[in-house]
Amino acid sequence: MEQSTPLIKILFEHRDNILKAEKYNEKEFEHFIELLKEAEHKRKVIIHEIENVGEISVEKLHEIIKIPRQDLELNIEYLKELGSLKSIGLESRFFQKILENNEIEGLFPNVSIIRDKNLCCGCGLCVSVCPVNAINYLDDSVDINEDICFKCGLCFACCPRSFFPKVLKTLREGINFNTKFTDHLNNYYKVFTANTNDEQIKEIAQDGGIVTSLLKVAFQEKIIDGALAVGSVNDTHKPLPKFVKDTNELLETAGTRYTNSPSLKILHDSKKSNNLAIVGTPCMMQALKKISYYPLNQPFYNNITLKIGLFCMESFNYRDIVDLLNNEFQKSPEEVKKMDIDKGKFFLFYKDGSSESIPIKRIKQYGRLGCFFCDDLTSEQADISVGSIGSDSGWSTVIIRTQKGAEIFQKALDLQLINAKEIKEEDKSFISISRISKSKQKIYTETTRPKMIEQEAYIRRKNFEEVPKGLTAEMVNLEAQRCLQCGRPLCITGCPVNIEIPGFIRLLSLKKYHEAIQFIKNFNLLPAVCGRVCPQESQCEQTCLLNSLGEPIAIGYMERFIADWERANKLKECPDCKATNNIKVAIIGSGPAGLTCASELAKEGYEVTIFEAFHKGGGVLVYGIPEFRLPKDIVKEEIETLEMINVKIKYNSIIGKILTIKELRDMGYKAFFIGVGAGLPMFLKIPGLNLNGVLSANEFLTRSNLMKAYMFPEYDTPIKVGKRVTVIGGGNVALDSARTALRLGAEEVFLVYRRSEVEMPARKEEYHHAQDEGIMFQFLTNPVKFIGDENGNVKQMEVIKMRLGEPDKSGRRRPIPIENSEYLIDTDTVIIAVGANANPILTRSIPELKLNKWGYIEVDENAKTNLEGIFAGGDIVTGSATVISAMGAGKKAANAIIQYLLNG
Numbered sequence: 057m058e059q060s061t062p063l064i065k066i067l068f069e070h071r072d073n074i075l076k077a078e079k080y081n082e083k084e085f086e087h088f089i090e091l092l093k094e095a096e097h098k099r100k101v102i103i104h105e106i107e108n109v110g111e112i113s114v115e116k117l118h119e120i121i122k123i124p125r126q127d128l129e130l131n132i133e134y135l136k137e138l139g140s141l142k143s144i145g146l147e148s149r150f151f152q153k154i155l156e157n158n159e160i161e162g163l164f165p166n167v168s169i170i171r172d173k174n175l176c177c178g179c180g181l182c183v184s185v186c187p188v189n190a191i192n193y194l195d196d197s198v199d200i201n202e203d204i205c206f207k208c209g210l211c212f213a214c215c216p217r218s219f220f221p222k223v224l225k226t227l228r229e230g231i232n233f234n235t236k237f238t239d240h241l242n243n244y245y246k247v248f249t250a251n252t253n254d255e256q257i258k259e260i261a262q263d264g265g266i267v268t269s270l271l272k273v274a275f276q277e278k279i280i281d282g283a284l285a286v287g288s289v290n291d292t293h294k295p296l297p298k299f300v301k302d303t304n305e306l307l308e309t310a311g312t313r314y315t316n317s318p319s320l321k322i323l324h325d326s327k328k329s330n331n332l333a334i335v336g337t338p339c340m341m342q343a344l345k346k347i348s349y350y351p352l353n354q355p356f357y358n359n360i361t362l363k364i365g366l367f368c369m370e371s372f373n374y375r376d377i378v379d380l381l382n383n384e385f386q387k388s389p390e391e392v393k394k395m396d397i398d399k400g401k402f403f404l405f406y407k408d409g410s411s412e413s414i415p416i417k418r419i420k421q422y423g424r425l426g427c428f429f430c431d432d433l434t435s436e437q438a439d440i441s442v443g444s445i446g447s448d449s450g451w452s453t454v455i456i457r458t459q460k461g462a463e464i465f466q467k468a469l470d471l472q473l474i475n476a477k478e479i480k481e482e483d484k485s486f487i488s489i490s491r492i493s494k495s496k497q498k499i500y501t502e503t504t505r506p507k508m509i510e511q512e513a514y515i516r517r518k519n520f521e522e523v524p525k526g527l528t529a530e531m532v533n534l535e536a537q538r539c540l541q542c543g544r545p546l547c548i549t550g551c552p553v554n555i556e557i558p559g560f561i562r563l564l565s566l567k568k569y570h571e572a573i574q575f576i577k578n579f580n581l582l583p584a585v586c587g588r589v590c591p592q593e594s595q596c597e598q599t600c601l602l603n604s605l606g607e608p609i610a611i612g613y614m615e616r617f618i619a620d621w622e623r624a625n626k627l628k629e630c631p632d633c634k635a636t637n638n639i640k641v642a643i644i645g646s647g648p649a650g651l652t653c654a655s656e657l658a659k660e661g662y663e664v665t666i667f668e669a670f671h672k673g674g675g676v677l678v679y680g681i682p683e684f685r686l687p688k689d690i691v692k693e694e695i696e697t698l699e700m701i702n703v704k705i706k707y708n709s710i711i712g713k714i715l716t717i718k719e720l721r722d723m724g725y726k727a728f729f730i731g732v733g734a735g736l737p738m739f740l741k742i743p744g745l746n747l748n749g750v751l752s753a754n755e756f757l758t759r760s761n762l763m764k765a766y767m768f769p770e771y772d773t774p775i776k777v778g779k780r781v782t783v784i785g786g787g788n789v790a791l792d793s794a795r796t797a798l799r800l801g802a803e804e805v806f807l808v809y810r811r812s813e814v815e816m817p818a819r820k821e822e823y824h825h826a827q828d829e830g831i832m833f834q835f836l837t838n839p840v841k842f843i844g845d846e847n848g849n850v851k852q853m854e855v856i857k858m859r860l861g862e863p864d865k866s867g868r869r870r871p872i873p874i875e876n877s878e879y880l881i882d883t884d885t886v887i888i889a890v891g892a893n894a895n896p897i898l899t900r901s902i903p904e905l906k907l908n909k910w911g912y913i914e915v916d917e918n919a920k921t922n923l924e925g926i927f928a929g930g931d932i933v934t935g936s937a938t939v940i941s942a943m944g945a946g947k948k949a950a951n952a953i954i955q956y957l958l959n960g
């Protein structure tokens with residue numbers, strides 16, 4: 057047998073520290089190592105065979121290594137999660153990323169996954185299994201003492217969130233009983249509704265008093281000599297794990313509480329019990345199941361005799377329960393006697409005998425983030441599960457799953473400690489438990505984030521057709537089901553216009569497309585635009601909980617899908633609008649900020665007119681972002697929706713030149729929103745700027761996009777692109793210019809950026825697209841001067857190499873020139889895309905308007921300027937930013953304008 061696998065080796069290396077921690081004595085430690093050796097040996101054999109066979113076929117392996125099939129599958133899953141099966145294409149879902157990004161030594165270089173607050177289920181088992189007492193569970197989260205931790209990873213192996221193999225979920229091993237199976241309840245023998253006859257238990261019980269009654273029987277019959285339950289110290293709503301050694305102590309426990317109690321934290325201290333009962337939530341039952349397989353329970357926790365699982369939709373941190381009581385009921389914990397969930401409602405029973413309830417939906421927003429990953433309502437891994445769903449008030453639903461569970465339940469019946477009525481599969485309550493249980497099930501571990509179908513790079517680099525083609529309905533359906541539908545959706549807070557993202561994803565998962573587009577239009581009238589150009593990766597998708605385990609939900613792709621579905625079906629959904637109130641509001645600029653402000657006001661019945669300088673609406677969406685990223689027909693159609701809700705658009709109307717705000721006021725406009733953007737190109741102050749062939753990205757893109765130079769000769773707009781084009785900059789504008797130049801016929805396109813790839817502000821997706829199309833990048837390089845030929849045409853650019861220093865105000869590392877590193881780049885066209893300045897035409901016409909030193913309009917937190925009735929938002933306030941942030945500003949300003957017009 058193999059003597060020294062990495063896990064065993066590292067445990068041996070730290071043997072002295074482990075024994076010093078006094079958690080395990082020498083004999084226990086040796087025994088543990090022996091058991092580990094056995095398990096590790098099995099895994100070594102599997103790896104060896106897999107490497108020999110060169111492919112992963114469980115059947116074949118099963119034939120070769122005579123290990124039971126389920127056993128084999130579980131070990132494969134474990135090895136995969138350790139990153140050991142990468143060579144055969146089995147990627148670890150959770151662990152690999154951690155391994156790749158790690159420099160710390162140890163078998164499990166970074167065990168931080170177990171203390172990720174977004175992920176932790178709060179079972180507390182990691183505290184018990186840590187052999188050197190490096191882990192503590194304080195204030196609702198795990199804390200690791202890095203000085204003591206030696207990265208053995210036993211905590212990772214036991215954590216139900218790090219991974220919980222699917223095979224393990226339905227494993228019937230050890231059940232040895234005539235059970236049935238349903239997808240939604242897992243293995244079970246019989247289901248009952250029951251309540252206690254014991255008056256003392258009735259006093260402390262939440263529902264039917266079944267858990268306490270079963271423990272009482274188990275103590276009386278000497279089936280157990282100890283139990284892990286929850287007790288309370290000062291506050292009954294702040295339960296703490298409690299080891300109970302007899303029936304008297306049992307009556308001091310707190311009964312079911314909705315606040316999380318990390319009971320398994322004291323599992324190790326309960327070694328003194330020979331036959332231990334554990335009462336806990338589904339995650340705790342999963343944790344115990346996991347250690348029973350990957351032999352961490354042996355020799356320490358083989359005293360677990362009975363597992364009583366609780367139904368659990370989600371649990372709460374103590375602070376959140378206090379907030380829930382305060383916000384939803386205006387009550388403090390001291391006033392509350394007990395809480396209950398019944399028939400879709402959350403009840404509070406007060407000490408004065410009264411009670412109140414709210415719909416259960418309302419409490420979801422207070423749930424622990426880690427609970428939203430959980431797919432088990434009924435504690436499927438317990439011997440017997442107890443909960444209130446499916447039973448009347450004062451009764452509990454009991455699911456008997458194992459022989460042990462059945463025996464205890466029968467004993468309680470025989471002793472007439474409880475009353476019970478069987479619930480059959482066809483009964484309403486059985487169906488209701490199954491339905492709710494199904495709603496909690498997840499598929500996020502079974503599928504991966506989809507990739508959009510795209511035009512091949514070698515084809516698209518020569519045309520202006522859109523690059524990505526979107527997702528299919530099947531892909532969207534699967535992806536929508538991957539969404540956790542968490543009760544506290546961080547994606548909404550990540551979205552500047554606060555779209556209720558889980559709501560539209562849920563409709564997509566039900567294939568209710570019509571409802572989904574209607575739903576989204578209530579928040580955003582430009583979904584086809586946002587689905588294409590929003591930097592979701594740094595907004596809604598960045599805050600998605602699934603980031604803790606892998607890839608976030610593809611929110612942007614789904615938004616694009618539903619908007620495209622609407623267009624393909626020639627529908628034009630409009631949000632509901634109030635009847636007109638005849639109050640006129642003027643919006644200046646038809647970029648995303650102006651369009652959003654206009655739609656929000658129109659919905660409320662205001663008479664809105666947009667004044668736009670150009671002959672087309674959309675701002676940067678039409679003159680900046682190229683066709684291959686955002687087809688102009690799409691922008692046009694989304695603007696048409698706005699016109700359908702009565703927004704008027706006056707094109708070719710430069711406010712500040714043709715009309716002034718004062719004149720608009722005289723025409724009866726009561727409030728104004730300025731969204732004129734940051735369209736003034738910024739230039740580099742270096743020699744040679746005036747040479748022919750040196751142009752701003754603004755001019756280059758406007759000619760190509762707005763004036764359709766790319767459609768020459770159909771549109772007769774001249775545009776000159778040389779053979780060797782150099783673009784300066786690292787944002788979206790630079791990438792758009794480079795890719796446009798390529799499509800207009802440039803043979804080689806270089807992008808020169810003074811910082812490194814990491815600091816590039818452009819969207820990652822677009823950067824990868826550009827790379828695939830053949831754009832060449834020169835990072836850490838800055839132009840010094842442009843050099844012309846005898847005819848005044850640019851022919852070369854002198855550049856200098858840069859290095860990165862300390863971070864500047866933007867948080868990005870400052871580029872510093874490297875002395876004497878100048879060199880020349882041959883180029884015949886230079887496009888400068890180093891940023892833009894505030895558009896000054898309008899602001900110059902209102903000298904009283906307060907601007908900052910860069911010429912951007914100053915506003916307060918409600919988008920209000922220093923002038924009466926004038927509001928502003930978007931790039932003209934923030935400087936060049938993003939479409940969605942401009943939309944968020946437009947929305948905020950609309951709310952402020954409404955308040956202003958209502959209250960004066």
Ligand code: FAD
Nearest residue numbers: 645647648649669675676680711733930931937938939942
């Ligand atoms: P703008 O979109 O600039 O609209 C301002 C409008 O006001 C224009 O239509 C202008 O003609 C009009 N106007 C100006 N002065 C007057 C006047 N005096 N009277 C009447 N009308 C006037 N963001 C992303 O999120 N994702 C991207 O992929 C992305 N790519 C980009 C690519 C390029 C090339 C550029 C230039 C920007 C990109 N952005 C991107 C940034 C984004 O487009 C802007 O942040 C956003 O459009 C700003 O919206 P806005 O409404 O404030 O201004």
